[in-house]
Amino acid sequence: MDKKKARPKETKAFNVDEKPKLTLSEFEIYDTSSNNVSGNIHGDTNQKYDIKQMSSKLQIKVVTLDKLDMTFDLIGFDPAIVNALRRILLSDVPSMAIEKIHMWQNTSIMQDEVLAHRLGLIPLTADPRQFTYPGPGWSPETGTERDTLEFSLEVRCTKDPDTPGQFVDSHVLTDKLVWVPRGEQASWLTDPGPQQKDILINKLRPGHEMEIKLFAVKGLGRDHAKFSPVATVFYRLMPHIEIKLPVLGEDAVRLQKCFSPGVIEVVDGEKGKGGRGGGPETRHLQQERVQIPRAGGEGRHVENP
Numbered sequence: 001m002d003k004k005k006a007r008p009k010e011t012k013a014f015n016v017d018e019k020p021k022l023t024l025s026e027f028e029i030y031d032t033s034s035n036n037v038s039g040n041i042h043g044d045t046n047q048k049y050d051i052k053q054m055s056s057k058l059q060i061k062v063v064t065l066d067k068l069d070m071t072f073d074l075i076g077f078d079p080a081i082v083n084a085l086r087r088i089l090l091s092d093v094p095s096m097a098i099e100k101i102h103m104w105q106n107t108s109i110m111q112d113e114v115l116a117h118r119l120g121l122i123p124l125t126a127d128p129r130q131f132t133y134p135g136p137g138w139s140p141e142t143g144t145e146r147d148t149l150e151f152s153l154e155v156r157c158t159k160d161p162d163t164p165g166q167f168v169d170s171h172v173l174t175d176k177l178v179w180v181p182r183g184e185q186a187s188w189l190t191d192p193g194p195q196q197k198d199i200l201i202n203k204l205r206p207g208h209e210m211e212i213k214l215f216a217v218k219g220l221g222r223d224h225a226k227f228s229p230v231a232t233v234f235y236r237l238m239p240h241i242e243i244k245l246p247v248l249g250e251d252a253v254r255l256q257k258c259f260s261p262g263v264i265e266v267v268d269g270e271k272g273k274g275g276r277g278g279g280p281e282t283r284h285l286q287q288e289r290v291q292i293p294r295a296g297g298e299g300r301h302v303e304n305p
Contacts, residue, residue, distance in 0.1 A: 021240060067195075079237065086233045091222035094133075095229040096126040096149060096192070098216045100140050105211035108202050115210075118201060120226045122174055124149070124216060126192035131218045140215040145183030149192055149216040152178045157204035167206060174199040177214070 023030040059075035074082055098120045103112055110118075132147045140148065155176050160166040169176075174194035181189070202210065221228030241263070247255050256264040 022237075024239075073238075074235075082235050086235060089230050089233045090228055092220060093229050094128040094218050094220055095227050096124045096128050096131065096216050096218055097224070097226040098122060098124075098151075098214050099134075099219070100215045102140065102213040102215075103211075104213070105209055108204050108208045108210060110202050115202060119153075119212070119214060120224075122177075122199060122201075123195040124192060125195050126189070126216070128218050130189070133219070134217045138217070140213075143182070143215060143217070145181075145185045147217060148182060149185075150180040150182055151193065151214040151216070152180055153201075153210060153212040153214065154178075155204065156209040157206055159206050167204075170204050171200060172202045172204060172210065173197065174201060176201070 022032060057076050059073075061073040061075065063071040063073060065071075074085075101116055101119060103116070106112055106115060108115075126149055131149075134143065134147050138147070140150075143150075153172075153176055155169050155172050157170050158168045160168050175197035177193055179191070179193050204210075219227035252264075252266050256266050258264075
């Protein structure tokens with residue numbers, strides 16, 4: 001049985017410019033702790049934590065951005081900071097959401113309370129920076145143009161006179177929500193309604209109708225999930241792959257097949273084909289390991305760190 005290899009101890013002064021990478025070796029994981037945090041270094045002022053110096057080493061690169069999704073890379077951040085940003089996006093970034101409704105009529109098969117929950121989860125395009133939080137004792141009647149958005153929903157399902165067996169307004173979508181401006185809102189707001197116009201609210205049959213007034217306010221996701229501006233937020237660590245010894249010929253092709261496409265590149269060199277690591281955005285955790293023989297009958301393991 002192979003004995004566990006001991007890692008040599010290294011003693012050197014801590015340098016805030018050096019950020020250790022978590023290393024996954026054959027038997028154990030190294031550099032799991034982070035020592036570049038506030039209050040960790042005492043005495044020597046040259047080695048104390050400096051937020052300005054640390055922030056100058058950080059990078060944010062936007063990969064994709066559209067109306068519904070955003071992907072960006074955080075380079076130089078500790079996982080603890082990344083997770084803190086994730087939690088902030090979920091619970092501490094404000095947005096507008098429907099808080100109260102006046103349900104004057106609902107003859108559909110959906111219960112009033114279930115319908116109210118569905119209406120509250122409709123994402124709105126209104127910019128929360130243009131509004132204030134509702135004060136104590138807020139109500140739809142006392143709300144102002146600076147803290148309240150009002151919508152109306154009036155739908156009645158009927159038979160289609162031109163097409164037998166078909167109905168008119170049998171599927172109630174978010175495009176049926178009509179914005180009712182308060183005060184001077186029409187002069188400084190444009191289309192604060194649903195983010196998507198094709199979200200299904202309810203299904204009706206001839207004779208069913210709904211007449212509802214809706215009131216939206218500004219809030220935080222930690223108070224209610226409907227105020228969270230994101231559906232979900234997640235992150236993953238991007239491994240840094242180093243091939244310490246040359247991998248040539250068919251061994252390079254075998255190594256490339258052990259990873260997802262784009263992780264290992266096979267290039268032509270003076271000694272034939274050779275393998276090298278690809279871009280970090282293509283790297284995912286791999287469970288495969290390949291044993292590549294060397295001269296003298298020995299072997300070495302090449303695995304994803």
